[in-house]
Amino acid sequence: MIIGVTDEKEDVVDKWVASKKKTGYPIVILDGELEKVLGVPHFPFNGVIDPDGKISYAGDSPEGAIKKAMKAAKSGSMWPKKLSGAASLLRSGKIGEAWGELQSIKPGDLDEREKGIHEKFVTYVTEVSGSAVKAAEELLKKEMLYAALKKAESIANAKPELPATPDAAKLVGDIKAAPMFDLEMKGGELFAEAFEAEEAYEFLDAVNGYKSVIKKAEGTKIAALALKAAENLINKGMPGYSAVCEKCKKAKRACEKHAKAVKL
Numbered sequence: 001m002i003i004g005v006t007d008e009k010e011d012v013v014d015k016w017v018a019s020k021k022k023t024g025y026p027i028v029i030l031d032g033e034l035e036k037v038l039g040v041p042h043f044p045f046n047g048v049i050d051p052d053g054k055i056s057y058a059g060d061s062p063e064g065a066i067k068k069a070m071k072a073a074k075s076g077s078m079w080p081k082k083l084s085g086a087a088s089l090l091r092s093g094k095i096g097e098a099w100g101e102l103q104s105i106k107p108g109d110l111d112e113r114e115k116g117i118h119e120k121f122v123t124y125v126t127e128v129s130g131s132a133v134k135a136a137e138e139l140l141k142k143e144m145l146y147a148a149l150k151k152a153e154s155i156a157n158a159k160p161e162l163p164a165t166p167d168a169a170k171l172v173g174d175i176k177a178a179p180m181f182d183l184e185m186k187g188g189e190l191f192a193e194a195f196e197a198e199e200a201y202e203f204l205d206a207v208n209g210y211k212s213v214i215k216k217a218e219g220t221k222i223a224a225l226a227l228k229a230a231e232n233l234i235n236k237g238m239p240g241y242s243a244v245c246e247k248c249k250k251a252k253r254a255c256e257k258h259a260k261a262v263k264l
Contacts (some may be wrong), residue, residue, distance in 0.1 A: 003025060003027075003028060004025055004026065004027035004028065005025055005027070005028050005030055005034065005043045006027065006029060006030065007029070007030045008029070009097060010017060010029060010037070010038055012041070013027060013029060013205060015243075015249050017243075019080060019221075026108040028151065030043070032252075035170055040058075040200055041044070042061070043060070045059075045060065045159070046058070046059060046066050046107075046151060047170070048066065048069045049073075050073045050075075051072040051077070054074075056069055056073040056074075057069030057070075057073070058071065058097045058264065063157040067085050069141065074262045079117065080110075080113065080114045080115055082105060082106070082109065082110060083102075083114065083117055083118060083121065085101050086098045086101040086102050086105075086121055087121075087195060087200075089101055090121070090124075091169050093154075094154055095125060095129050095132060095154050095155055095158070095162075096153075096154035096155050096156070096157050096158035096159075096162070097154065097158075098121075098125055099125050099129070099158045099162050100158060100159050100160070102122055102125065105118060105158050110148070117211050117250065122127075125162070126162065126163060126164075128166075129155045129162045129164040129168075130163065132151050132152065132155060132164070132168075133151070133164045133168045133171065135151055136148040136149075136151035136152040136168070136171055137171060139151060139170065140174070142225075143221040143222070143224075143225060144182075144188065144191075144225065145175050145178055145184045145185070145194065145221065145222065146177055146184060146185050146187070146188020146189060146191065146222065147188060147192065148171070149172060149175050149176075149185070149188075152171045152172050152175075153168075153170035153172055156168035156169040156171070156172040163166075179201050180219065180220050183219075183220050184217065184218050184220050184221065186216065186217055187216065187217025187220050187222040187223055187226070188217075188222050188226040190209060190212050190213045190216065190217070190226075191209075191210070191213050191222050191225065191226055191229075193209055194206050194207075194209025194212070194213065194226070194229070195206075195208045195209075195229070197209055198229070199255075201238050201241060201243045203233050203238035203240070203241045203254070204239040204240055204241075204260050204262070206229075206230075206233060207230050207239050207262050208262075210230035210233075211229070211230060211262075211264060213226035213242050214226050214227055227264070230262075230264055231264065234262055234264070236253055237253035237254055237259060238253055238254060239259070239260040239261075239262045240254035240258040240259045240260035241253060241258065242255075242258045245257070245258055
């Protein structure tokens with residue numbers, strides 16, 4: 001696992017992230033709390049942890065020492081083989097499927113360490129599924145039907161049922177009963193792609209993506225949201241913004257050189 005850490009100001013970090021588009025790992029702005037949680041004296045700091053959770057190395061030594069420690073440490077996944085399937089499903093956000101995998105495992109087939117991890121997985125899935133349904137309910141209130149369905153559907157279909165399954169199933173039923181459901185789903189998928197472009201600072205692509213939603217899902221709730229999103233970016237002067245242009249970054253909008261005129 002890689003965690004980027006810095007003590008720089010948020011606007012500086014935002015600019016750096018924008019210039020990279022995607023870093024591939026989370027970046028934390030230090031406030032003293034992370035060091036306490038991880039139990040490290042400072043950053044950068046290196047550690048090697050084996051699959052059993054044993055710290056086989058911790059310190060500031062150069063790369064050669066770290067490689068040596070990794071070679072000497074026990075290799076393998078941090079999750080027991082019997083629980084690797086559930087772990088993989090959880091990493092993919094497939095909560096309902098992970099629950100089914102966990103419930104198919106017989107406690108009698110697990111050793112003490114495996115039982116402990118299994119219990120933690122069960123607790124985690126139970127808690128996160130409840131939170132996911134609440135998040136889906138909020139998305140539905142914002143008329144984002146596609147996003148709400150994606151959040152709730154896996155939990156609604158969980159076999160055996162999760163504690164949150166009845167609420168999720170009711171929510172899914174309400175979504176599927178909505179007018180123009182199929183078109184809402186088509187538009188919602190396009191909206192998600194446009195929003196992803198916006199998050200990556202690809203504002204021109206985002207506006208064009210929102211325009212596609214407006215055209216292809218005309219008359220839907222998601223089309224109305226896409227119109228607002230596109231208008232917001234255009235009014236802020238974002239189409240054409242370049243993450244590597246100092247003038248764009250300073251103005252927090254597309255500079256005269258990079259600005260693109262877009263009509264809805």
